[in-house]
Every structure is written in C-alpha cells, then in structure tokens.
Amino acid sequence: MATNQTKQLLRDIFAAGVARADPRQILASYLPEQPRGRCIVIGAGKASAAMAQAVESAWPDVPIEGAVVVPYEHGAPTKRIRVLEASHPVPDENSVDAALQMISLAESAGPDDLVLALVSGGGSSLLTLPDPRLSLADKIAVNKLLLKSGLNISQMNQIRRRLSAVKGGRLALAARGARVVTLLISDIPGDTPHDIASGPTVPAPDTDKDISHVIGQLEPKLPESARDLLRKHPVPMPDFDVDYRMIATPRMALEAAASAAREAGITPLILGDALEGEAREAGTLMAGIATSASLHGYPVKAPVLLLSGGETTVTIGSRQPGRGGRNTEFLLALALALRGRDNIFAFAGDTDGIDGTEDAAGAIITPDTLARAEEAGLDPRQMLASHDSYSLFSQLEDLIVTGPTLTNVNDLRGILVL
Numbered sequence: 001m002a003t004n005q006t007k008q009l010l011r012d013i014f015a016a017g018v019a020r021a022d023p024r025q026i027l028a029s030y031l032p033e034q035p036r037g038r039c040i041v042i043g044a045g046k047a048s049a050a051m052a053q054a055v056e057s058a059w060p061d062v063p064i065e066g067a068v069v070v071p072y073e074h075g076a077p078t079k080r081i082r083v084l085e086a087s088h089p090v091p092d093e094n095s096v097d098a099a100l101q102m103i104s105l106a107e108s109a110g111p112d113d114l115v116l117a118l119v120s121g122g123g124s125s126l127l128t129l130p131d132p133r134l135s136l137a138d139k140i141a142v143n144k145l146l147l148k149s150g151l152n153i154s155q156m157n158q159i160r161r162r163l164s165a166v167k168g169g170r171l172a173l174a175a176r177g178a179r180v181v182t183l184l185i186s187d188i189p190g191d192t193p194h195d196i197a198s199g200p201t202v203p204a205p206d207t208d209k210d211i212s213h214v215i216g217q218l219e220p221k222l223p224e225s226a227r228d229l230l231r232k233h234p235v236p237m238p239d240f241d242v243d244y245r246m247i248a249t250p251r252m253a254l255e256a257a258a259s260a261a262r263e264a265g266i267t268p269l270i271l272g273d274a275l276e277g278e279a280r281e282a283g284t285l286m287a288g289i290a291t292s293a294s295l296h297g298y299p300v301k302a303p304v305l306l307l308s309g310g311e312t313t314v315t316i317g318s319r320q321p322g323r324g325g326r327n328t329e330f331l332l333a334l335a336l337a338l339r340g341r342d343n344i345f346a347f348a349g350d351t352d353g354i355d356g357t358e359d360a361a362g363a364i365i366t367p368d369t370l371a372r373a374e375e376a377g378l379d380p381r382q383m384l385a386s387h388d389s390y391s392l393f394s395q396l397e398d399l400i401v402t403g404p405t406l407t408n409v410n411d412l413r414g415i416l417v418l
Contacts, residue, residue, distance in 0.1 A: 006416065007364050010347040011400060013260045013305070013414055014361075018351045020256035021185060021248040021407040023047055027054035030247045032181045034062050037112030040178070041066030041081045042102045042171070044127035045120030045197050046352045047185045047248075049076035049083045050406035052118060056080055066105055068118055069098035069126045074404045089357070090143050091128035096136060099129035099166045102200075106171060109178035117172070117180065121187025121352065121408035123197025124157065129166040131229060138223045139163060145221055150315030152276050153188060155214045157198045158206060162234055163226055168194065169203030169237055182244040187352075187410040189274030189310045191251075193244050202244055203237045249273070250309035253351060253409045261305040266416070268305045275310035275413075279326040280384060282312050283333030290334075290344050290415045302343070306415040314356075314387060322388025325355030327362035327411055328399075332389040334415070335365045336380055342367045346415040349400045352408035355390070361400045362411075363393035372396055 001009070019025070039062050041052060048068035053076050056064060064080045071088035084101070086094035109115045130139045142163060146156045161168035172180050180201060188195045194204040215222070215230050222230070250273040258268035271289070275282060290306060292298050312326045327348040338344055349355065349362025373380050376395055383392045393399050 001418070003366055006345050007366065009264055010345060010364055010414060010416060013257050014347050014349055014400060014412055016260035017253035017257035017412045018402070018405050018407065020253050021351060021409040023051040023185060023247065023407060024054045027051055027183065027247055028058040030183055030245045031055070031058055032114065034059065035112060035114035035179070037063070037110060038114070039064045040105050040109050040113055040115050041068065041118060042105050042115060043068035043118030044098065044123030044200065045185070046071060046074055046122040046404070046408040047120035047406055048118045049074060049078065051120070051183065051185070052076070052078050052081040052083065055116065055118070067101055071122060071126065074406060076406060086126045088122050088125045089147060090140055091125040091136070093136065095126055095128035099127045102127065102171055103166065103174045106175035109175045111177055113178045115175040115178050115180045117182040117201045119182055119197050119200065120185035121196065121410070123200065124160055124167070127166055127197065127200055129164060131163055131165050133229055134163055134225055138225050141223050142226050145218055148316045149218060150278070150313050151214065151217065152313065153311055154192070154195055157195045158209070158211050158214060159218070159230065160198045161204055162230055164198065167198040167200055168207065169199060169201060171200035172240065173238070176240065180243065184244055184246050185407060185409060186246055186249045187311070187408045189276055189410070191246060191249050202242055207234050207237055248407065248409050250410045253412055254307050254309050257307055257412060257414060266303050266305050267300060268307055269300045271306055271308045273309035275308045275312065277312055279312035279314050279329040280333035283330040284337045286415055287334050287337030290338065290417050291341065293417045294341060294343055302417040304417050306417070308413045309410055311410050316387065319386065322383065322386045323358060323390040324387040325350070325358050325362070325390055327355045327413070328389035328393050329384065329387060330413065331363050331365050332380060332384045332392060335369045336384065340367055340370055343418045344415065346413070347400065348411060348413040350411050351405060353402040353405040358390045359401065360390065361402045363400055364398045369396065369398070
C-alpha cells in the first residue's frame, strides 16, 4: 500500500470512530418515556447542541423548551432549545450567565415535567458558577493553573467541584420537584459520570475525600480565597435519585475504529480506552509495543492496528511553550522513539476536532516523518522539548483537520504495523 493510501486509511479509521459518537445518529434510542408535562432541556458541553438537535428531531410533538451551552463556534441550528455559547477551556462571563439560566430552568420544573440534561466533555468551563466566596477571576486563575498542572482529569474535577455552586450534582438539586434524566457523552477515562463536565447533575462519591495531596501540587500559585476554601471540610451533598445514560463512550468509538480496520483487512487490537499520563511518555511506551509487534509478532502479528483511547496530559514548565497539543506531542515522541522504522504509521486525534487549543484534531506520522522534518530544517527533538509539535506537523502537512465535530469521546489513537 502506497504511503498516501495508508495515510488516507488512517484518516478514514479516525473518522469512523468519531462518527460512532455523533449524537444525531444515536441519541433517540436512549431517551426516557415522554413526560406528561414539559420537557425542559438543560445541558453543557461540546456535543450539547448536536444532542439538542437530536432531541428535537426525536420528539417533534412533545412540548420542549430549555437551553444548552457550547464553546464558541460549536453551535447547531435548533428550533425550541436555545443554544448559548461560552468560553472553553477557560470560563468567561457567558459561562456564569449560562449556569444561572440552567438553574432557573431547572427550578421552573413541576412534578409532571421532565428535566433532560444533555452533558458532554467541555462542560466544566462552559457551565461555571463560583462558590459565593470566590470571584470569577479566582475561578479563571484556578482553571488556567489546572490546565498547566499535569494533573489527570479526575484530580482536576475534584478541585473544580469543590469551588463550584453548580457542579457535583448541584444543578440537579434545583429541579428536585421533577424527574431528572441525564444523557452523557463521555470524554473521561473509565466513564465515571460525575467527572463528565464535573457532574452538574450527578453527585460525586468522593465529596469527603482528602485531596490535600492534589491541593499541594497547586500551591503556592492558588489564589488565597480558593486555597482557603479547598482546605475547608466540604459540605455533604444531600441524597437524591440519579438517572443517567451513557450514549457514547471512548470504548464505543474504539470499537467502531476497529470495525473499519477489519473491513480494510487489518487486525485491530484495542489496548484500552483509558490511557493517561504524560503524552510524550505514552508515545515512547507505545513505540516499544509497536516495535515488538513488528519484530516479534507480540502481542499480535502484523498487519495490526494498535488502538487506544483516554486522555494524556502535557505539563508545561516555566519556559514559553510553542504550539502543541497532547495528540501531536504523543505522535512526535512516538516518531522519535521509532527512529524511522519503515513499516509503522500512526494517527492520534481528539474526537472533538480540537487538540488542546489548536485548530486541528491531531496528526499522522509515517516512516519518513523525521527525515522530512529535517529536510525542512526542523529539529524534532527541540520542538518536542518546547511543546511545538503542532508547528512541525503543520509544516509537514500531516495535520488532521476536521473542524468542530460536535461530539467528544476523548482521544483516539492508532498505530499501524504493516
């Protein structure tokens, strides 16, 4: 298979995984029984507008009203559900306004109404209402600190929930007079429902957990008000019934990608849907597994596509970083560790279409990635050290650019050993 054909195959496999998470194709089968009264929609996340479209399409005759909030430029046309926009990954004033509107909608629900929460990744910043003892500036400062911390998503959300008046199930408490059903698209390793958008309608079981070790990793840069609040013993959440349904997960996307590989005559091997850790370290680790498959047929003989999901992290040091993202950083580290092995290709991308804050989902590497980079006058090792992986793949024209996909089931990675 020619290099260009192989690259297109990898793009097609990535697209198949993303398509499995499109709520417009799958949401209807997860809807609850229609309510006797109104359906009041609330929601937040990168997929929430597409989810709202799907609800309207599935229930044309049900009285529906409500609102969802999505990142700027992630909207979709709806007729009965308002689509609000706010900032991601750092909240802004519109994030607070969206949270207040959601609370008002939830409080308006009566006993015959259904409150349908449409929640997906990205909702943590989009739906922001600081604890009354904090300012929005404090929350923004904490969020920026978290994004550079190297903490995993579960640890980040422990911090976010304890500083919020809407996360950790608090939004659902506003609708105590009605039935609340939450439809979830997971971008979380392990699919823990209270970690998706920090769980606005799903309480966390770790409310009383000691997180001093997490707080310690953020000090002394934490704003004083946030540090004081985090050090206080949290107020226990009241018990309430929780009805949530996972409609798309990283595992489902991996299985769809695996099916596309089989159709192309390639054996897929799913290594897991919850890979975490530093992106560059994960790339080096995966290079070892791919090399073993190439040389020794272990853990599986070639041709094989090694698939994995989850969310790696990139820890930014004191130096000014270049343009990067966790998927392009993973790939650059992978390419460096493979040293141009002539039968291994790979892709990695964020299923929401945005790798970090850049305009690409991810990228592709080929056996000659390093050689082409050096011919172009680039220094791959230096660019990895300065977190400038996006710039490298942009100059090589090997980025995967999809635009916002209106869904999010975390990262999807595939290493093809021929």
